[in-house]
Amino acid sequence: AQSVTQLGSHVSVSEGALVLLRCNYSSSVPPYLFWYVQYPNQGLQLLLKYTTGATLVKGINGFEAEFKKSETSFHLTKPSAHMSDAAEYFCAVSESGIPTFGRGTSLIVHP
Amino acid sequence: GAGVSQSPSNKVTEKGKDVELRCDPISGHTALYWYRQSLGQGLEFLIYFQGNSAPDKSGLPSDRFSAERTGGSVSTLTIQRTQQEDSAVYLCASSLDVHRGTRTDTQYFGPGTRLTVL
Numbered sequence: 001a002q003s004v005t006q007l008g009s010h011v012s013v014s015e016g017a018l019v020l021l022r023c024n025y026s027s028s029v030p031p032y033l034f035w036y037v038q039y040p041n042q043g044l045q046l047l048l049k050y051t052t053g054a055t056l057v058k059g060i061n062g063f064e065a066e067f068k069k070s071e072t073s074f075h076l077t078k079p080s081a082h083m084s085d086a087a088e089y090f091c092a093v094s095e096s097g098i099p100t101f102g103r104g105t106s107l108i109v110h111p
Numbered sequence: 112g113a114g115v116s117q118s119p120s121n122k123v124t125e126k127g128k129d130v131e132l133r134c135d136p137i138s139g140h141t142a143l144y145w146y147r148q149s150l151g152q153g154l155e156f157l158i159y160f161q162g163n164s165a166p167d168k169s170g171l172p173s174d175r176f177s178a179e180r181t182g183g184s185v186s187t188l189t190i191q192r193t194q195q196e197d198s199a200v201y202l203c204a205s206s207l208d209v210h211r212g213t214r215t216d217t218q219y220f221g222p223g224t225r226l227t228v229l
Contacts, residue, residue: 009151036220043115043202043220044154090153097208098144098167099218103153 002027002095006102014110019063019078021105023091026072033074034092034099035065044090050074061085081109113137115221117203123227124193132188132224136205143186144218145178148200157201160186161208193228200225 007022025031032051036044048059055067065076074091086109092099116135124130136143145157156170160180171177175193180186190197204218 034217041222043204043222044218045220046217049217097216098156098159100156101146101154103151 002031002093002100004091004093004100004102006089006091006105008105009103010106010108012108012110013081015083016080019076019081019085019107021076021089021091021107023065023074023076023102024072025074025091025093027093027095029095032094033065033067034094035059035063035074035076036090036092036101037061038088038090038104040087047076047089081107083109083111085109115203115205115219117201117221117224119224120222121225121227123229125229126195127192129189129191130193130226132190132201132226134186134188134203134205134221136184136186136203137219138184140205140207140219141183142206142208142216143180144204144206145186145188146202146204147172148202148223150199154202157188190226193226195228198226198228 003026005024034049035047037047038044047063048057050057050067058064063078088104088106090104091102118133141162143160146154148154158178159167175191178188200223202223204220206216206218208216
């Protein structure tokens with residue numbers, strides 16, 4: 001069975017600081033992994049996804065994530081936070097085509 | 112091009128009443144998903160439609176919940192005899208599903224319907 005754990009319901013950073021949002025997964029087959037972002041009063045939007053191949057995946061808005069099989073992790077990073085990055089971020093894993101989402105991490109960016 | 116649209120954006124109803132939530136997927140997308148997003152609970156899968164295949168209803172929480180997809184396009188999620196615990200944001204997503212079986216399709220989400228049951 002697939003599952004996702006996002007560590008920290010809230011992460012607070014200063015503008016310009018490194019962003020690190022943690023995601024650990026469990027999957028009985030090689031996983032496909034996703035990060036989605038949700039801005040207030042909007043639906044989710046895909047940031048990036050890992051399918052096969054290169055384990056470092058680059059997405060939109062300067063975000064990237066690295067698939068680490070040995071650690072069963074898929075943490076999301078961005079070198080320098082912008083105020084516009086404030087949003088809810090969801091990690092998801094897919095085995096059968098219907099993804100399982102984590103509970104989300106709210107990113108707060110301070111000026 | 113238009114994205115996934117949902118209506119209404121907000122719905123307030125009284126306990127025991129029935130509600131219908133509508134989703135218009137992106138044209139040409141064969142797969143359609145419904146999720147429920149409760150505060151602090153992430154996204155809970157409800158139901159999945161793929162083309163003309165029988166829907167995957169494994170996520171529906173009770174027999175008060177049902178969904179239809181007419182003509183392979185518009186979908187309606189119906190909740191009968193609403194309860195206060197049904198209050199949540201209901202999200203719809205669609206995908207091309209061209210990679211069916213390989214699990215790589217990107218889902219495109221609508222803005223959701225916020226349901227409040229008094």
